[in-house]
Each structure stands twice: as structure tokens, then as C-alpha cells.
Amino acid sequence: MKNSKKLVLKYVNLALGAGLLMLSINSYAETKEAATSDVAEVQKELNAQTPSATNEATDSVSASSEVKSSAPEFHDFGFKGVRSLRGETGIVAPDKSASIKRLQPDIDPIARNYFQQPPMIPHRTRGYQITVRHNKCMTCHGWDTYKKARATKVSQTHFADRDGNAQSTLAARRYFCTQCHAPQVDAKPLVENKFDPVHELQK
């Protein structure tokens, strides 16, 4: 009894194994067939296309030569176009990334170069908010605070509106300090500058 059961099991096993083997052989053959037929089809298509393709090519060559003859004569004046700050980099080519300039640590006030020049900011201003609700700069540069903070006092001109009326608060047109005043980085001038600063201001 037991033996026959084992036998049946063995045969079932064998049959299953054989079935699996057949299946795998079959699917392998199929993929191979598909691959070869693909190649053949592509080859056929290529054969069909090449004559027309070459035809087109010759057509376009003749067309372009016609254009050339009808265009005005080209004189080379040796002019290479305007050389921009980007240098020789082509128009579509991405710009070379500039090195990141670090903001300088605090320094003493920077001398001005001409009268009425907005003074430059000799310190970092990261995180200083100038919003509709609050102007951080004024916590040190305000008339009530500059002495204690040992900061430069904001100029009286900043309290006059555009009609010259004096106000008790910063005029709207002078509210956004960084419109005119900027922190400085240690950067070489991009172009030579022959400006001669006002000597009185340099002392």
C-alpha cells in the first residue's frame, strides 16, 4: 500500500519535471525566433529605405548650393562679435560657474568715493529682515539706538518724502535699505575702473 503510494508520487514528480523542462525549452525557442525575425525585419526596412534616403541627401545638397549662390557675398572683416563678460563661451553653452564669493567679516566703515554716495555695508546682513512690519537695520542705525550700538546714524534725508516733507518715520522711498546699501565681498573689479575718488572723502 505504502509502496504504491510512493510510486505514484514519483511518477507525478517526474511528469511535472518533464513538463517544466518542455515549457522552458519552448519559451527559449520562441524568444530566439522572435529575435531573429526582428533582425530580419529591420534589415528589410533598411534596404527599402536606403535608396530614398540617399536621394533626399543629394536633393538637399543641391538645394543648399542654390541658397548659397543667391545669398549676398560674405566679407570677413575679422569682426568676432561683442566679447561679453561670459568670455568665449558660446550662446547656448552653459556658463562656467563662478566661484562663490564669501561675505567678509565685519570691517570698519568703508570710505566713500563721491559725495552723496550711499555708504556700503561693512558687515554681514544674513537674516536681517526688512519686511512690512519690521526693519532690522533700524535696531542699530536708528536715531534712538545708534549711539549705544556704535553704528552709523541713518541720514536725515531718509525722513523726507519725495515732496521734501519731513516725517517722523522713515520715508517709504528710503525704507528698503538694501536697495542702495550693499554688503561687500572681496571681488576683483570685472572691468578696469579709472574713476578718481574725491580725495577729501578718502581721509
Add this chain to the structure above:
Amino acid sequence: MIKLFKKFLVFLKKRAVFTVLTMGFFGGVIFWGGFNTALEATNTEQFCISCHEMENTVFQEYKHTIHYQNRTGVRATCPDCHVPKEWGPKMIRKIQASNELLHKALGTIDTPEKFENERIHLATKEWRRMKANDSLSCRNCHDYSSMDYSMQSQRATPQHIAGFEEGKTCIDCHKGIAHQMPDTSSLTDEERKEFNLQ
């Protein structure tokens, strides 16, 4: 089977005190673990900004500040500044936070406009809290006794030396470092003095 159970009952009766104690102990451990896990889950930035009132306003502002992204890559998250680290004060703050849940339900600040109107109120609360504990949450990370004044900026050094001598605390001078400053024009003169505002 029934006999065995009866025996077990007798055993329990004999050592009732012992049983209660052990059950209490293990129950306590499980309860405490769960409580702590739940508490820690509410102590993450993820939880803080899970409601739009925080995500659309203060979180967006904080993302542009040094405490979100900086040279050294150390980040201060919401609970680092807003929830005390010590157990007692932390519990008190967490219980107070139930009031915030109430206002969440009431929709007190559920639009940007409402939030802006309430901002000065919310900010003064934080300023008061930080003044009261000598800006403890800042000092958890920044300790003035470990500040190297020679490395600080020209503006910071004299202000820090003089300020700490006067007994000033971080929040007296460093307001609006993580979010936009509120409009302080509605504050009274006494309040301006209290918060060291001009």
C-alpha cells in the same frame, strides 16, 4: 483543569500584595513606555508642521534662517527652541499645549490674515516665556561661557560682553531670528521696555 484553576486562585489570595505589586510594576512600565513614545512623537518638527497653521507661516519663514540650514549642518528644530528639555518644564509646556489644541479646533489662526493679526500676541508669549527662563532653550545649544569672543564679529563681541554683564538674556537682543518679526507698534511703552525694544 478546574482544580488547577482553584489552586491558582488560592495561590493568588495568599500572595495578593505581591501580585498586585508585580502587575502594577509591569503595567507601569508598559504605560510609561507608551506615554513617553506618544510624547516624543509630539516633540518633532514633523508633528509641529502637520497642521497648516504652522506649515504655511512660521515654518516657511524658518526655512530661510540659519537655524534651518548653515555651514556646520546642525539644525535647531521647533521643539529645540519651543519645548524645554527638562522633564518638569516639558510636562508643563505640554499641558499648556492643550490650549493650543482648543484654538486649533476653534480656528483662531486658520488663515494667514488671522495668523498675522495674532502674531504679536503669540510672539510676546514666547518672549515672556524665554525671558522668564533666561532663554534656556537657546542656552541648551549656545552657552555664553563657551563663546570665543575673538572669533565673533566686531558687532557681537562688545554687545555680548556688555549685555551679559547687565544681566540681559539672548531673547532681549535676538528677536525674530527664526520667523518674521511681528509688527510691534501695538505694544505699550511698558511692554517695549520689558522686551528691550526701542
